Amino acid sequence: MNAVDDTHASLGGSERTGSDEHPTLLGIVLDTNPTAWAELENKLSLKEAVESLLIFINAHLSLNNANRVAVIAAHTTGAKFLYPKPPSSSFENGSQSGHTSLKAMSGTTGTANIFDRQTMYRQFREVDEAVVGELDRLVSSATEKSVRSTQSAVSGALSLALTYINRVNSNEDEVKTHARILLVSVSGDLSSQYIPTMNCIFAAQKKRIPIDVCKLAGDTVFLQQASDSTNGTYMKLDHPRGLVQYLLSAFLVDPAILPHVNLSTQRDVDFRAACFVTKTVVDIGCVCSVCLCIMSKVPADGSCPMCGTVYDPQALQKINRKPMVIVKKKPKKKKAKLDSTPVGTPSPIP
Ligand SMILES: [Zn+2]
Incomplete structure (x- = not known):
């Protein structure tokens, strides 16, 4: 975190104007693997992580009125859009039961709502309600088999984020946006998803979409490669409890000013x-x-x-x-000659 420093950023007027003309579309992929979150429970619960993420999303939306966000959950049963809501979704019907399930998963028994509906800015409230509601539905629909699985559909969620970004930027009626993806990852093993993950990395590379990785637990080789190949930021958090501070410091930077900011990222990449x-x-x-x-x-x-x-x-x-192995021959011991002169100290002659 010490390396996060924007004091040397030289912002010209044209860059500021460029940022305003092209708002940012942020695709957030949240790994919701129940097993991984249960192991992380002592340091950071899923509920606390979602609260931090909502603060980060609201900060992103407040930077520019035209900024947009898409939140996708990478669950053990598959990838699912949390925001914008799928057309068939109506989380309002099951939101109350859903809140209970999220609290149960996070181990908290408090009755306070995550957000205060009365005093919130409308755009913030829409996103927050949709994310919490859809996430609750996802958690409450978990089966015993899905809870025990250690694999999250990270590659599927990345594909959804990329296709959504492509759809928004291909639509002539929509405002063109700078796009980037933030992956909040908790599960370690992704080797079974190597091919689809690499395909996502190549697609992001071609479209110049940086993939930032915020690693809360474990270490995944391919995600290091994803951020390195797409000029994103890979950060493994030493103190997951300070997630909101990491998010606001390192992952809120607009792509337009990214070249001027010295971000803390992992230099040693496992290829x-x-x-x-x-x-x-x-x-x-x-x-x-x-x-x-x-x-x-x-x-x-x-x-x-x-x-x-x-x-x-x-x-x-x-x-x-x-491989050919050259065996070294042991040196032969020299046989002592029987007829050789005796070795030793000669006896003194009287
Ligand atoms: Zn072949």
């Missing part, structure tokens, strides 16, 4: 890839020359598991050949 067959991160592996599929080991039938290309048996022999 390892995952095996397409075993779904594990590999240090050294083989790559199919046709489809670029990564394998920790070539399958026994000698063909690519993705595109079915049959490899040259001679080339496979070379790959599977065990």
Whole structure:
């Protein structure tokens, strides 16, 4: 956090004008994995994280009247829009029961509402009510199987965010926006979603959409690559309880002034890839020359598991050949000559 410093930012008049002309569309992906949040309970509950996130969203909306936001939950059962609400959604019907379930998940028993409906600015209230209502519905619909799952649909949520941004910016009637994505992640293992996650990264790279990652727990190799490839910010929080401060300090920066701000991000990126067959991160592996599929080991039938290309048996022999190890010969012991002169101190001659 010490590196977060905007004192050297030199803001010209044209840049400020540019920021006003092009509002920001912020796509927020919230990882709602119940198992991961239960492990994080002592440091930060889901309810506290949502409260911090709503403060951050309201701050983002207040920066520019035309700023927009989309919030997507990456749950174990799939990705779901929290805001804007899906057309078929009517959270008002089940909002009361939903609040109970969110409190139950966060372990709190207080009766105070997350937001005060009477005194809130209308735009803030719409977003807050939609996010809390839809999240409550999602949590209350959890089954025993979904709660035990350790995998969140992060790649699906990223895809939803990218397609929503593309739809807004492709619509000629809509105002063109600078877009960026913030991923609040708590689950560690994403190796089974390597291919869809990398596809999302390439799509974001092509559309110049930075992916910022706020990591509350665990460490995911591919998310480091996502932020590095798209010029985003990757921050692993040492103190998750101060989430709102991290969000407001490091992730509220407008893309227009981003080049002038010295942000704290992780410099050492782990560029390892995952095996397409075993779904594990590999240090050294083989790559199919046709489809670029990564394998920790070539399958026994000698063909690519993705595109079915049959490899040259001679080339496979070379790959599977065990490395030559040169065995050092032990030096032979010299046999003592029997007829040699005796070694030792000669006895004194009287
Ligand atoms: Zn292949």
